[in-house]
Amino acid sequence: MGIGSLWHWIIVLLIVLILFGRGRIAEMMGDFGKGISSFKKGLNETEETAVKAARIEPPAAAPTDAPAPAPADKSDATGA
Secondary structure, three states: OOOOOHHHHHHHHHHHHHHHHHHHHHHHHHHHHHHHHHHHHHHHHHHHHHHHHHHOOOOOOOOOOOOOOOOOOOOOOOOO
């Protein structure tokens, strides 16, 4: 007669049915199913976006033909 007994679960089920009614439980399960479907759809869209992003090649790097740095002024700052 512990928490796992058959009679315990039958009584719990009856109380839940009395409190919520059959229609309300069916409505909640329908909403739950829609939520799961939406979640799966979101996961698939995320995977498709990741695959598309992986297919896009990054632009080729532009050659770095930067001009050589200007030579430093070699004048003697001490004045001697």
